[in-house]
Amino acid sequence: MIPFNFVYCRPATLEQAYEAFGQLQAEGKNPVYYAGGSEVITLCRAGSIAPGAVIDLKEIPECRVLSADREDLHFGAARTLNDIKESRLVPLLTLCCGRIADHTNQCRITLGGNLCGTILYRETCLPLLLADATVTLFGGRGLHAVPFQSVFDGRMQLEAGEFIVEVGLPGWAAQAPHWHIKRTTNEKIDYPLVSLAALCKDGRLRVALSGVCSYPFRSAEIEDVLNDSSLSIERRVEGAAALLPEPAYSDVRGSGQYRVFVLKNTLQTLLEAFSNDQI
Amino acid sequence: MIRYEGKTVIKLTVNGSVHELAVRPSDLLLDVLREQLGLTAAKPGCKNGDCGACTVVIDGWPAKSCLVLAVEAEGHAILTVEGLGGTAAVQRAFVEENAFQCGYCTSGFLMVCHALQTQHPTLPEEYVIEEWLASNVCRCTSYEEIRAAVGRLYPPEDAP
Numbered sequence: 526m527i528p529f530n531f532v533y534c535r536p537a538t539l540e541q542a543y544e545a546f547g548q549l550q551a552e553g554k555n556p557v558y559y560a561g562g563s564e565v566i567t568l569c570r571a572g573s574i575a576p577g578a579v580i581d582l583k584e585i586p587e588c589r590v591l592s593a594d595r596e597d598l599h600f601g602a603a604r605t606l607n608d609i610k611e612s613r614l615v616p617l618l619t620l621c622c623g624r625i626a627d628h629t630n631q632c633r634i635t636l637g638g639n640l641c642g643t644i645l646y647r648e649t650c651l652p653l654l655l656a657d658a659t660v661t662l663f664g665g666r667g668l669h670a671v672p673f674q675s676v677f678d679g680r681m682q683l684e685a686g687e688f689i690v691e692v693g694l695p696g697w698a699a700q701a702p703h704w705h706i707k708r709t710t711n712e713k714i715d716y717p718l719v720s721l722a723a724l725c726k727d728g729r730l731r732v733a734l735s736g737v738c739s740y741p742f743r744s745a746e747i748e749d750v751l752n753d754s755s756l757s758i759e760r761r762v763e764g765a766a767a768l769l770p771e772p773a774y775s776d777v778r779g780s781g782q783y784r785v786f787v788l789k790n791t792l793q794t795l796l797e798a799f800s801n802d803q804i
Numbered sequence: 805m806i807r808y809e810g811k812t813v814i815k816l817t818v819n820g821s822v823h824e825l826a827v828r829p830s831d832l833l834l835d836v837l838r839e840q841l842g843l844t845a846a847k848p849g850c851k852n853g854d855c856g857a858c859t860v861v862i863d864g865w866p867a868k869s870c871l872v873l874a875v876e877a878e879g880h881a882i883l884t885v886e887g888l889g890g891t892a893a894v895q896r897a898f899v900e901e902n903a904f905q906c907g908y909c910t911s912g913f914l915m916v917c918h919a920l921q922t923q924h925p926t927l928p929e930e931y932v933i934e935e936w937l938a939s940n941v942c943r944c945t946s947y948e949e950i951r952a953a954v955g956r957l958y959p960p961e962d963a964p
Contacts, residue, residue, distance in 0.1 A: 526830075526831070526832060526835055527830040527831075527832065529830065530809075530810065530828055530829065530830055531829055531830050532807065532808070532809045532829060533806075533807070533808040533809075533829030533830075533873065533875050533876075534805060534806065534807045534808075535805065535806040535807075535875075535876075536805045537805060541805045545805065545807075562871060562872065562873060562876065563853055563871045566832070566870075566871050566872075566873070567852060567853065567871070569830070570851070570852075579829070581876055583876070607865070623935070626853075627856075627938055627939035628866075628935045628936050628938065628939045629856060629859060629866040629867065629868055629916065629936075629939035629940075630853055630868065630871070630939070632865045632866060632867060633867060633868070633871060633872070713938070714938055
């Protein structure tokens, strides 16, 4: 059980959600946005957070969009990972969603919740970083779309009361050669030591990583090394591993040193597949 | 906009019946099912979304009821083992394959398998079955028998 009370709001429109946030904040309720709820409920039960109000975004139509037109693909923030998987609109996003938690939890965890969560892996961000995604936000500036990379630097950078409405991916992302490798310590269903997503665009490899450092990232420097065909695969792997934006993450699942070892192994697998046209 | 604060009466549709229940917004569906409706098939295990013992089916999809607020289940169709009636195909299959030992995880597995059959009326690929079953834990390790029970849900003529 959750050992305290909170206010529950279920707005029907974007405007109602934002107004509710302001109103509840004015009432001193310290509100949080809510969709799948798995992380909010877990943190509430553990006593890690104690919001006075939750605002459930699941019933807002704009947050539930799931569509493809000739140029773009749109995924509402309140769509579950399973919805996205079943749609099979973007193969790389399908693969990433399919390796987060277990299937039953994928039926609850939402795209917006994964991107905004406190758990550091946020693996749905990887295809978005690679495919030049746009993200539509609603907040004090109303409804506005911005490049995903401009509001994501390992975690979402949102203004107070602002929330994700949907994510847009360009059509080419659905057709591009891609790769996803997730390495865990033991079980298939676990947090990653290394979660690597790769897309090939115009013959160039794009790579984003989660689990290696304390936040997910895409690095232009690492991509430059990985795409330098004048170097052997081994030199490229060593060079890329030396360019991590911070020391490798260390926890009970694996030391930083071990994560770098796994990363090198994963990059080797990727580059060999890429050079053999198996990607 | 709906706003609930303090104890509020909501309507939940469980196993085809509508129930009026007084709940707090922070009450979990698992606790409401067990303590207010006396539907004790959904079991508290880890209460952290890991073990799957509390799995129910909401609108045809499995959900761990320890990670669902009762208030957000309003307007949705909730199915528990009690709603299967004792003679559902999945229940017969578990009996025929002895797919349980202590039985604590059985309710959760039954609901996952029932939802699997609902969403995949014809035999899905093996990785799909594995993916669905991997959501639940059986500490008696009856996994082989549970997998065999799933096989009984799909007679050989259903194979693609």
